[in-house]
Amino acid sequence: MSTPILQLKDVSIFQGGSLVLSNINLEMNKGDFVYLIGKTGSGKSSFMKTLYGDLPLTEGEGSIVDFDLKTLKEKEIPFLRRKLGVVFQDFKLLPDRNINDNLLFVLKATGWKDKTKMTTRVEEVLTKVDMKTKGFKFPHEISGGEQQRVAIARALLNHPELILADEPTGNLDPQTSIEVMEVLQELSKNGNTILMATHDYALLLKYPRKTLKCDENQVYEVVQRKS
Numbered sequence: 001m002s003t004p005i006l007q008l009k010d011v012s013i014f015q016g017g018s019l020v021l022s023n024i025n026l027e028m029n030k031g032d033f034v035y036l037i038g039k040t041g042s043g044k045s046s047f048m049k050t051l052y053g054d055l056p057l058t059e060g061e062g063s064i065v066d067f068d069l070k071t072l073k074e075k076e077i078p079f080l081r082r083k084l085g086v087v088f089q090d091f092k093l094l095p096d097r098n099i100n101d102n103l104l105f106v107l108k109a110t111g112w113k114d115k116t117k118m119t120t121r122v123e124e125v126l127t128k129v130d131m132k133t134k135g136f137k138f139p140h141e142i143s144g145g146e147q148q149r150v151a152i153a154r155a156l157l158n159h160p161e162l163i164l165a166d167e168p169t170g171n172l173d174p175q176t177s178i179e180v181m182e183v184l185q186e187l188s189k190n191g192n193t194i195l196m197a198t199h200d201y202a203l204l205l206k207y208p209r210k211t212l213k214c215d216e217n218q219v220y221e222v223v224q225r226k227s
C-alpha cells in the first residue's frame with residue numbers, strides 16, 4: 001500500500017504558547033476530499049498553517065507529501081510548498097501583472113526555464129478552471145470568483161500532491177461560491193487530493209464529504225447524512 005499523502009498522529013497545535021487544537025488524528029490518501037469546519041477562531045487556519053509549514057509542529061507526529069513536519073527545516077519549506085497547492089480566501093494574485101504573467105511568475109520562481117513548456121502549462125491550468133480566454137486581463141479586471149479560479153489554477157501549476165484550500169469561498173457570494181466549488185469537485189473527480197477549510201455549511205450540504213470539526217480545542221469527525 002502506498003504511504004498516505006497526509007498523516008497526523010496525536011498532533012496538538014499552539015499559537016503564541018496557547019493550545020489551539022489537541023489530539024488531531026487524520027490520514028488522507030490520494031483522491032480524498034476532506035472538509036475542515038468550525039467557528040471563527042476555532043483553529044482552522046492554524047491547522048492549515050501547520051500543514052504548509054507556517055506554524056511548526058511541536059507536539060505529535062505529522063507527515064505530509066513525504067515531509068516530516070516535526071523535523072521540517074526552514075530551508076525545506078519552499079520544497080514542501082512546491083508539492084502543495086495552497087489556495088487562500090483573499091486570492092493573493094499580484095495586482096501589477098496580468099493573469100498569464102501571474103502564473104508565469106510562479107513557474108519561474110519554481111525553476112521552470114523552457115518558455116514554450118511554461119506557456120503550455122499556463123494554458124493547461126487556465127483551461128481546467130475555464131479561464132483560458134482571460135489570461136490577458138489584470139486581476140482587477142475580473143470578478144472575485146474568476147480571481148479565485150485563477151488562484152486555483154496557480155495552485156495546480158506544479159501538479160501538487162495535495163491542495164490545501166483555506167476558506168476558498170470566504171469572500172464570494174453564494175452563487176459564485178458554488179462555481180468555485182464545482183471547480184474543486186471536478187479536480188477531486190480527476191484524482192486530486194483536497195483539504196478544504198470552510199465555515200460555509202450550505203456548501204457542505206450541497207457537496208457532502210468527510211468532515212472534521214474544530215471545536216473547543218478538539219478535532220472530531222462529523223457524520224453527515226447523504227440525502
Ligand SMILES: Nc1ncnc2c1ncn2[C@@H]1O[C@H](COP(=O)(O)OP(=O)(O)OP(=O)(O)O)[C@@H](O)[C@H]1O
Nearest residue numbers: 015016020038039040041042043044045046047199
Ligand atoms: N499569530 C498568532 N499569535 C497568537 N495567537 C494566534 C495567532 N493566530 C491565531 N491565534 C489564535 O489562535 C486561535 C485560532 O485561530 P485561527 O486563525 O486558527 O482560527 P480560525 O478557525 O481559522 O478562524 P477564522 O475562521 O477566523 O480564520 C484563535 O484564538 C486566535 O486568536
